[in-house]
Amino acid sequence: MAKEKSVAFFCKECGYESAKWYGMCPSCHAYNSMVEAPKERKSSSGAARSGPRPVPRRLDEISTENSPRIGTGSEELDRVLGGGILPGSLILTGGDPGIGKSTLLLQVFRSLAAGGHKVLYISGEESLRQLKLRADRIGKFEGDISFLCETDLDAIEEIIREEKPEAVVIDSIQTMSRSDVASAPGSPAQVRECTNLLLTLAKSLTVTIFIVGHVTKDGTVAGPRLLEHMVDTVLYFEGDRHASYRILRAVKNRFGATGEIGVFEMTAEGLKEVPNPSAFMLNGRPEGTSGSVITGVMEGTRPLLLEVQALITRTNYGTGRRTAAGLDYNRVSLLLAVMEKRLGLSLSDCDAYVNITGGLRVNDPSLDLAVVLAMYSSYRDLPLDPNTVVIGEVGLAGEIRAVPMIKERVQEAARLGFSTAILPKSALRADLGARGMRLIGAADLGEAIRAVAKDQ
Numbered sequence: 001m002a003k004e005k006s007v008a009f010f011c012k013e014c015g016y017e018s019a020k021w022y023g024m025c026p027s028c029h030a031y032n033s034m035v036e037a038p039k040e041r042k043s044s045s046g047a048a049r050s051g052p053r054p055v056p057r058r059l060d061e062i063s064t065e066n067s068p069r070i071g072t073g074s075e076e077l078d079r080v081l082g083g084g085i086l087p088g089s090l091i092l093t094g095g096d097p098g099i100g101k102s103t104l105l106l107q108v109f110r111s112l113a114a115g116g117h118k119v120l121y122i123s124g125e126e127s128l129r130q131l132k133l134r135a136d137r138i139g140k141f142e143g144d145i146s147f148l149c150e151t152d153l154d155a156i157e158e159i160i161r162e163e164k165p166e167a168v169v170i171d172s173i174q175t176m177s178r179s180d181v182a183s184a185p186g187s188p189a190q191v192r193e194c195t196n197l198l199l200t201l202a203k204s205l206t207v208t209i210f211i212v213g214h215v216t217k218d219g220t221v222a223g224p225r226l227l228e229h230m231v232d233t234v235l236y237f238e239g240d241r242h243a244s245y246r247i248l249r250a251v252k253n254r255f256g257a258t259g260e261i262g263v264f265e266m267t268a269e270g271l272k273e274v275p276n277p278s279a280f281m282l283n284g285r286p287e288g289t290s291g292s293v294i295t296g297v298m299e300g301t302r303p304l305l306l307e308v309q310a311l312i313t314r315t316n317y318g319t320g321r322r323t324a325a326g327l328d329y330n331r332v333s334l335l336l337a338v339m340e341k342r343l344g345l346s347l348s349d350c351d352a353y354v355n356i357t358g359g360l361r362v363n364d365p366s367l368d369l370a371v372v373l374a375m376y377s378s379y380r381d382l383p384l385d386p387n388t389v390v391i392g393e394v395g396l397a398g399e400i401r402a403v404p405m406i407k408e409r410v411q412e413a414a415r416l417g418f419s420t421a422i423l424p425k426s427a428l429r430a431d432l433g434a435r436g437m438r439l440i441g442a443a444d445l446g447e448a449i450r451a452v453a454k455d456q
Contacts, residue, residue: 009034014216015188028216035184070166070208073111076264076273077104079302080235080248082256085167088206089255090199092173092228094213094221095237100246100264101212104271105169106138112167113143120165124151124175138270151185153178153194160201170198172212174222186214186222195230228252239359245280246271247360250300260300278305278416281358287386291378294389294418295370296409297362303405303412305389306360308367310374311353320349326356327367335372335394342398342445345379366403368394369422372445373452384452388420389413398445400424410434422451 010017011034016027021034069084078084081091095101102123109119123131131147146163150156153176160168170176174186176194183189195211202209211231213221221227221234228234234252239245248262263277274280282305286292291310296303315321324332332354339345354371356362369392377384391409392400402424403409410421414434421434425441432439442448 009036010183010187012186013222014220015191015222017188030217070112070117071115072108073115074104074108074262074273075275076262077108077248080250080253080256080260080262081233082250082253082260085208086232086255087166087208088202089232090195090202090209090211090230091233091235092211092213092221092231093235093237094215096215099237099239100266100271101237102171103134103138103266104248104264105171105210105212106135107270109145109167109169110135110138110141113141113145116143117166118144118164119167119169120146120148120160120163121169121171122148122150122156123169123171124149125172137268151175151177153197157197157201160205160207164205165207167208167210169210170212172214173198173227174214191222192226195227199230238361245274245358257300261302261304278303278412281306281360282416285357285386288383290381290383291374292386293370293374293377293384294386294413295367296389296391296413297364297366298405298409303408304360305412305416306362307357308370308374309355309357310371310378311351312347312375312379313351315349315351318349320347321351323351323353325354326359326361327354327371328363331368332371334396335368336375338394338396338398339372339375339445343376343449345376347375347379350379364403365393366391366409368392369400369442369448373422373448376449377452382453385420387418388422388452389418390422390448392422392424392442392448394445400442400444400448402426406430407432410437410439413437422448 008017008019009021011025011027011030013030013033014025014028016025024031025033069086071084072078093101109121112119128147128149135141173191173194177185177190178193181190181193198209201207216222232254233250236249236251238247238249244265246264246266250258250260252258263274263280264271265274285307293308294305295308296305322333336347336352340347352375370390372394373390391403391406393403395401406423406427410432411434413421414437420438422440422442425443428439428441440451442451
């Protein structure tokens with residue numbers, strides 16, 4: 001037989017596949033990341049199906065009574081998962097290196113083992129000694145928890161079928177490989193086939209499997225996009241790994257709300273929950289300084305108060321520079337154009353810097369009014385009342401439009417002691433349940449500016 005030849009290349013960073021080699025990956029633009037992948041062996045088409053033949057069932061014949069949620073010991077993680085772990089689910093966890101993925105899962109499995117559950121932690125990146133050192137920093141482990149260092153998924157499958165654990169961690173999927181797939185570990189073919197095998201194990205044995213996934217420099221999980229479609233839940237860690245806070249976001253969840261977040265703080269003993277994230281995000285905010293506005297956003301079903309900071313200065317060049325951190329750059333440019341047109345301000349010769357403190361990335365349009373007032377405050381050097389929260393979407397005509405779940409946002413502001421709220425005028429028609437707060441309705445940017453100036 002002729003020797004098998006490599007027929008394709010793939011990117012080690014993002015999983016992009018190509019028939020020829022590139023010096024720079026066309027997908028993620030990483031240099032020297034394309035490597036050869038040998039052709040996959042074809043399975044025989046005449047192989048007989050093993051096991052009993054599947055039988056279709058009617059919907060009223062399917063029972064869901066034996067699928068209770070299992071608490072992870074972390075209220076924040078339970079919130080993100082939709083109430084706890086659902087047996088038989090496949091959960092993908094991604095994030096930047098060193099942000100706390102493995103630490104969080106180790107803490108969760110420690111809690112599960114202490115609660116009487118049998119769990120198995122499998123690592124393809126660390127030795128048993130390294131796992132022991134990291135576990136000692138977290139605390140004492142009790143219960144039926146086992147550790148394994150292995151990268152051969154065929155051997156891992158046999159161990160899972162023999163041990164029958166209730167939960168398994170695979171850290172990470174890019175280090176796993178199958179012998180019947182003639183590709184390097186981390187290649188799209190290996191990641192796809194390994195995930196498919198884990199999915200089969202999770203559903204057939206009713207075992208919950210957590211998969212740790214590497215991410216590219218763009219923040220997406222490395223490997224084929226099919227990986228996120230195959231799993232039941234996709235969790236992403238956000239935040240600066242050099243800061244103390246971590247935000248866990250569910251970008252996909254078949255058994256709970258999408259977009260739900262959990263807030264954690266990284267300490268020497270591991271990740272600790274932040275029960276009041278609004279107060280945590282607002283900690284240390286300046287008072288009596290222009291360009292600072294508090295707003296309320298919704299992350300899943302949780303209201304969250306954030307600080308929007310803006311700095312408007314005269315440029316040293318002909319055209320002003322625009323910089324946005326934590327929100328869409330194009331949205332900031334749009335709001336600057338609305339301010340020039342509807343408020344009569346000359347901002348083309350000014351540099352504009354807008355920042356969402358805390359490092360959180362927000363796409364909620366209810367930020368618009370807070371961004372406009374923060375830029376106006378910095379432009380006029382006019383400090384705003386620190387006890388005022390601003391919520392509303394701004395249209396191209398300068399109108400302030402209503403936003404969903406306004407009641408929850410206002411009640412969160414009232415709980416934290418804010419005394420005034422500037423809202424869309426249409427939102428005042430309903431009972432917001434914010435007793436003791438002064439609610440100011442504004443139909444357009446002019447009314448919002450006058451309400452801010454009147455309080456000074």
